[in-house]
Amino acid sequence: MAKTVSTPVERAHTVEGGVTPRRRSTMGSRVGRVLIYVNLIVGAVVLMFPLYWLISASLKPLDEISAFPIIWVPSRLVWENYVNLFQTVPIVTYLQNSLFVAATSMIGTTFSSSLVGYSFARLRFPGRGVLFIMALSTLMVPSWVTLIPQFIMFKTFGWLDSFSPLIVPQLFAQPAALFLMRQFFLTLPIEIEDAAKIDGCGYFRIFWSIALPLVKPAVIAISVFSFLYNWNDFLNPLIYLQSPEHFTLPLGLAALQSQYQTHFELIMGGSVIAALPCILLFFVCQRWFIQGIVVTGVKG
Amino acid sequence: MAVAGTTLATGRPRRRSTLARREAIAGYIFLLPWIIGFLWFTLGPVLGSLGLSLTDYNAGGKAPNFVGLSNYQQMITGDPLFWQSLKVTTIFSFVSVPLGLLLSLVIALTLNQRVRFLPVWRTIYYLPSLVTGAAVALLWQFMLNEQFGLINSVLTAIHLPAIPWLTDEFWIMPSLILASLWGSTSGMLVFLGGLQGIPTELYEAAMIDGANTVRKFWHVTLPMLSPTIFYNLIFGVINSFQVFVLVFLLTGGIGASVGGPNYASYVYAIYIYQTAFQYGRLAYSAGLGWVLFAVVLVVTLALFRSARLWVFYAGER
Numbered sequence: 001m002a003k004t005v006s007t008p009v010e011r012a013h014t015v016e017g018g019v020t021p022r023r024r025s026t027m028g029s030r031v032g033r034v035l036i037y038v039n040l041i042v043g044a045v046v047l048m049f050p051l052y053w054l055i056s057a058s059l060k061p062l063d064e065i066s067a068f069p070i071i072w073v074p075s076r077l078v079w080e081n082y083v084n085l086f087q088t089v090p091i092v093t094y095l096q097n098s099l100f101v102a103a104t105s106m107i108g109t110t111f112s113s114s115l116v117g118y119s120f121a122r123l124r125f126p127g128r129g130v131l132f133i134m135a136l137s138t139l140m141v142p143s144w145v146t147l148i149p150q151f152i153m154f155k156t157f158g159w160l161d162s163f164s165p166l167i168v169p170q171l172f173a174q175p176a177a178l179f180l181m182r183q184f185f186l187t188l189p190i191e192i193e194d195a196a197k198i199d200g201c202g203y204f205r206i207f208w209s210i211a212l213p214l215v216k217p218a219v220i221a222i223s224v225f226s227f228l229y230n231w232n233d234f235l236n237p238l239i240y241l242q243s244p245e246h247f248t249l250p251l252g253l254a255a256l257q258s259q260y261q262t263h264f265e266l267i268m269g270g271s272v273i274a275a276l277p278c279i280l281l282f283f284v285c286q287r288w289f290i291q292g293i294v295v296t297g298v299k300g
Numbered sequence: 301m302a303v304a305g306t307t308l309a310t311g312r313p314r315r316r317s318t319l320a321r322r323e324a325i326a327g328y329i330f331l332l333p334w335i336i337g338f339l340w341f342t343l344g345p346v347l348g349s350l351g352l353s354l355t356d357y358n359a360g361g362k363a364p365n366f367v368g369l370s371n372y373q374q375m376i377t378g379d380p381l382f383w384q385s386l387k388v389t390t391i392f393s394f395v396s397v398p399l400g401l402l403l404s405l406v407i408a409l410t411l412n413q414r415v416r417f418l419p420v421w422r423t424i425y426y427l428p429s430l431v432t433g434a435a436v437a438l439l440w441q442f443m444l445n446e447q448f449g450l451i452n453s454v455l456t457a458i459h460l461p462a463i464p465w466l467t468d469e470f471w472i473m474p475s476l477i478l479a480s481l482w483g484s485t486s487g488m489l490v491f492l493g494g495l496q497g498i499p500t501e502l503y504e505a506a507m508i509d510g511a512n513t514v515r516k517f518w519h520v521t522l523p524m525l526s527p528t529i530f531y532n533l534i535f536g537v538i539n540s541f542q543v544f545v546l547v548f549l550l551t552g553g554i555g556a557s558v559g560g561p562n563y564a565s566y567v568y569a570i571y572i573y574q575t576a577f578q579y580g581r582l583a584y585s586a587g588l589g590w591v592l593f594a595v596v597l598v599v600t601l602a603l604f605r606s607a608r609l610w611v612f613y614a615g616e617r
Contacts, residue, residue: 033413036410036413036415037415039410040410040411040415040421043407043410043425044421044424044425047424047425047427047428047482047485048424048427049450050428050439050440050443050450050482051427051428051431053439053442053443053450054431054435054439054442057442065448066447066448067448068447068448068453069453069456069457070448070450070453112333112334112337113333115330115333116330116331116333116334118330119326119327119330119331120331123323123324123326123327123330124320124323124324124327125323125324125325125327125328126324128327131331134338135334135338138338138342139535139538140538140596140597140600141342141346141593142538142541142542142589142592142593142596143542144542144568144569144572144588144589144592144593145345145346145349145589145590145592145593146341146342146345146346146349146589147345147572147576147589148345148349148352148576148582148585148586148589149344149345149348149349149352149586150341150345151576151582152348152352152582153345153348169337169340169341171333171337172333172334172336172337172338172340172341173333173334173337178334203323203326203330204326207330228430228432232432232433232434232435233433234433234434234544234545234548234549235544235545235573238554239573239577249434250433250434250435250545251434253434253435253438254434254549254553254554255554257438257441257549257553257554258553258554258555258556264442267438267442268438268439268442270438271431271434271435271438271439272435274433274434274435275430275431275435278430278431278432279427279430279431282426282427282430283423286423290422290426290489293486293489293490293493294489294490294492294493295493
């Protein structure tokens with residue numbers, strides 16, 4: 001099983017381990033290596049600091065947030081900040097809404113993009129090349145061009161202040177996702193599918209029970225991409241949602257910002273809650289996620 | 301792009317025509333989710349936008365009148381905000397995208413030096429790009445706060461003057477670019493993949509020819525990596541021309557006058573948003589959207605043309 005998807009997997013492994021043979025360590029190269037690690041550590045500290053700042057601010061006592069000179073480590077951890085946050089804003093509602101929108105969109109995007117990616121990779125039909133180029137070229141269409149007609153359309157449907165404008169467009173295959181799926185399906189050996197065809201399997205059965213399970217890394221990768229995209233989407237909720245009980249988390253954060261401008265501990269706490277699921281998801285799915293990025297990116 | 305041409309023709313022998321027809325029908329049915337989505341949410345709205353931009357349709361709900369190209373004429377001749385937003389966006393794009401690529405490339409090159417614990421480093425350097433959208437904008441609004449923000453605290457600690465990052469006409473753009481750079485390290489993963497894909501024979505051959513590290517970088521690494529750089533550049537530019545949430549929340553947010561002091565960071569997307577949803581000028585806003593589309597298209601095509609000069613495809617003759 002695992003052997004059949006070897007191309008992308010192998011590539012991900014080479015990303016993990018070096019390929020160049022080890023050189024003799026002379027004095028100069030040893031100094032060079034120390035410098036590399038010094039650079040890496042300095043860079044990591046600089047990059048991580050805003051994250052540390054975000055989390056520590058959300059747990060600081062109020063007077064330490066705006067203290068000058070700044071207080072690097074909170075004198076005590078004020079977990080009540082989070083209790084306050086949950087009491088002042090309906091953040092549970094925001095979380096539920098975000099989760100619902102992101103999960104439904106994710107399922108829709110993943111299924112439809114897999115189906116379309118499979119079709120482009122494996123089934124032969126007239127016009128396939130042209131249609132594939134068309135699908136890819138939509139990556140260059142800014143969402144701002146389609147925004148106004150979509151808004152007018154959804155308004156006439158009576159979809160304002162509902163989740164439909166956020167979810168329905170996501171149920172149809174997305175260009176980046178279908179491209180990634182196609183690239184992965186192309187790495188499968190055709191013989192397995194041919195054998196199934198001889199056994200009398202229909203095309204959907206071959207796709208669903210044979211090809212799709214073999215590209216599980218890709219399925220996980222596009223699921224994660226889709227979830228993160230919809231979880232973080234700000235523009236569409238801003239335009240379509242009006243009543244606070246329908247707000248998603250990013251929109252709720254913006255409302256929090258405009259209402260409690262000086263309460264940075266609340267705003268930072270909300271940001272932590274918004275960012276945490278993304279970071280956790282990344283840790284859980286890291287392997288496939290990175291593979292997905294590398295395959296789409298390098299083959300481009 | 302090279303993408304499309306690679307494997308479209310699978311040279312399998314032709315089978316009986318009924319089988320081929322069944323396969324084609326299945327192919328089109330499988331394609332339906334994309335075809336419907338494409339017509340409904342891309343092609344339809346893109347054309348609708350074009351048609352709408354030729355009218356005077358407003359949010360008031362009165363029937364639209366055909367006004368020809370007058371919306372476009374107004375943009376070009378009588379709309380300083382149009383030019384201002386276009387200028388600001390272009391500056392943002394042309395500064396932040398190359399800087400982001402450079403940063404990612406430097407990180408990738410460092411990580412490619414057979415460092416230990418690579419997965420750990422890779423995760424650390426990738427992490428910032430997972431914090432996106434509203435959270436990153438709010439975080440940087442706090443970081444760049446003039447009185448008690450982290451950046452100014454560091455500056456004053458080393459006896460430099462505090463900088464009015466978010467309230468000064470000049471400093472708002474550097475602030476935006478700084479905030480966008482923080483999350484731009486995701487390109488590092490793609491570069492790392494690209495670096496690992498360079499055949500070691502090339503380096504060995506260069507070494508035999510007596511090339512030093514710098515020459516190896518210029519004559520092997522950079523040309524071999526150029527397709528990856530190109531891919532990242534194209535999508536970086538397309539995305540940067542649409543920057544919205546970062547500017548929207550960093551410069552005020554809901555209910556505030558967004559776009560920075562004296563429109564200094566009034567990016568194009570904010571102009572489209574406000575034209576449509578605060579002033580209700582839907583037709584004009586649709587026209588603005590089409591101009592953005594045209595600009596992105598021209599820039600992308602220009603990049604593709606320039607690719608012949610600097611992008612090297614190993615398989616090409």
